[in-house]
Amino acid sequence: MRDIQPVRWQDGHLLLLDQTLLPHREVVLEITDHRQAAEAIRQMRVRGAPAIGVAGAYAVALAARALQSRQWDGFLAELEREAAAIGSTRPTAVNLRWAVDRMLRRALQCASSAEACHALEEEACRIHQEDVEACRALSAHGASLLPSEGGVLTHCNAGALATGGYYGTALGVVRAAWEMGKRFHAFCTETRPFLQGARLTAWELVQMGIPATLVVDSAAGSLMRKGEVQCVIVGADRIAANGDVANKIGTYSLAVLARENAVPFYVAAPTSTVDLSLPSGEEIPIEERPAEEVTRWASVPTAPAGIGARNPAFDVTPHRYVTAIITERGVLCPPYEAALRGALADHVRA
Numbered sequence: 001m002r003d004i005q006p007v008r009w010q011d012g013h014l015l016l017l018d019q020t021l022l023p024h025r026e027v028v029l030e031i032t033d034h035r036q037a038a039e040a041i042r043q044m045r046v047r048g049a050p051a052i053g054v055a056g057a058y059a060v061a062l063a064a065r066a067l068q069s070r071q072w073d074g075f076l077a078e079l080e081r082e083a084a085a086i087g088s089t090r091p092t093a094v095n096l097r098w099a100v101d102r103m104l105r106r107a108l109q110c111a112s113s114a115e116a117c118h119a120l121e122e123e124a125c126r127i128h129q130e131d132v133e134a135c136r137a138l139s140a141h142g143a144s145l146l147p148s149e150g151g152v153l154t155h156c157n158a159g160a161l162a163t164g165g166y167y168g169t170a171l172g173v174v175r176a177a178w179e180m181g182k183r184f185h186a187f188c189t190e191t192r193p194f195l196q197g198a199r200l201t202a203w204e205l206v207q208m209g210i211p212a213t214l215v216v217d218s219a220a221g222s223l224m225r226k227g228e229v230q231c232v233i234v235g236a237d238r239i240a241a242n243g244d245v246a247n248k249i250g251t252y253s254l255a256v257l258a259r260e261n262a263v264p265f266y267v268a269a270p271t272s273t274v275d276l277s278l279p280s281g282e283e284i285p286i287e288e289r290p291a292e293e294v295t296r297w298a299s300v301p302t303a304p305a306g307i308g309a310r311n312p313a314f315d316v317t318p319h320r321y322v323t324a325i326i327t328e329r330g331v332l333c334p335p336y337e338a339a340l341r342g343a344l345a346d347h348v349r350a
Contacts, residue, residue: 064113152187
């Protein structure tokens with residue numbers, strides 16, 4: 001199977017596979033400035049909670065390089081301002097804030113701007129490698145949960161494109177199960193309005209050689225009712241302390257449909273996606289994206305002028321609908337608050 005690397009660091013430059021151009025064109029952006037990196041995150045040229053966390057870490061490293069000539073106090077103050085701007089580009093995915101905060105803590109351990117520049121580049125690379133390793137581990141843990149045959153449905157894109165690379169989260173579990181010899185059929189939703197499923201997940205499944213079928217979002221319930229789906233597996237952008245999950249808009253509907261049809265509903269995410277500071281999903285900020293993403297596609301109007309549009313990028317699935325949460329620390333089952341706190345307590349986080 002082809003290994004996909006959406007984020008790379010090479011010769012002091014950040015290389016991003018432009019996901020807005022997939023599946024028709026594979027274009028790698030060479031990012032040399034932290035503001036360019038922040039804009040690429042905002043425009044979803046790189047997307048997926050783990051991937052934007054990694055990209056955000058590299059963006060802070062680029063910011064440090066741009067500020068290297070400053071005196072130490074001024075360097076730290078300006079770095080904090082630039083890091084805050086980077087962290088605000090996508091407010092729902094906690095991995096971005098987590099990575100940016102970790103980079104700032106590392107900077108505070110240094111004694112000069114030159115030392116900080118070197119240390120932050122190393123730290124960003126470490127965050128990247130840890131994400132790859134976490135995705136490999138959670139994929140292995142989750143593979144046993146998938147059926148040996150039948151159908152597996154996923155939503156949005158939680159593959160290698162959404163992470164530091166190679167495996168991914170939900171789609172990583174799919175890949176690991178396939179490599180174990182399981183022979184299910186994958187279904188991916190198109191995921192309106194940005195079509196991450198149609199453009200990205202479908203592309204990854206084709207690259208992996210896993211038999212798959214693309215369906216419109218509203219077909220999922222019918223597939224479940226007909227018995228064609230044996231489980232649903234999705235990624236996450238933030239998981240609250242009680243196990244409530246923020247993920248791409250439409251995830252909540254799938255979870256309710258899965259419960260109605262007695263279909264297991266799994267969430268796959270690294271522990272960097274867990275936010276124990278929020279007691280429930282009610283406190284998770286939900287990004288509202290431009291209405292034009294709903295009323296237009298590729299600059300072509302798809303709705304009449306003058307119509308209003310809502311475009312929340314995410315929704316929150318209450319923990320009662322989640323069968324299990326798959327992490328690099330193992331498969332977590334209810335009660336989730338104790339399970340999540342135990343998983344994080346057992347894991348030394350930088």
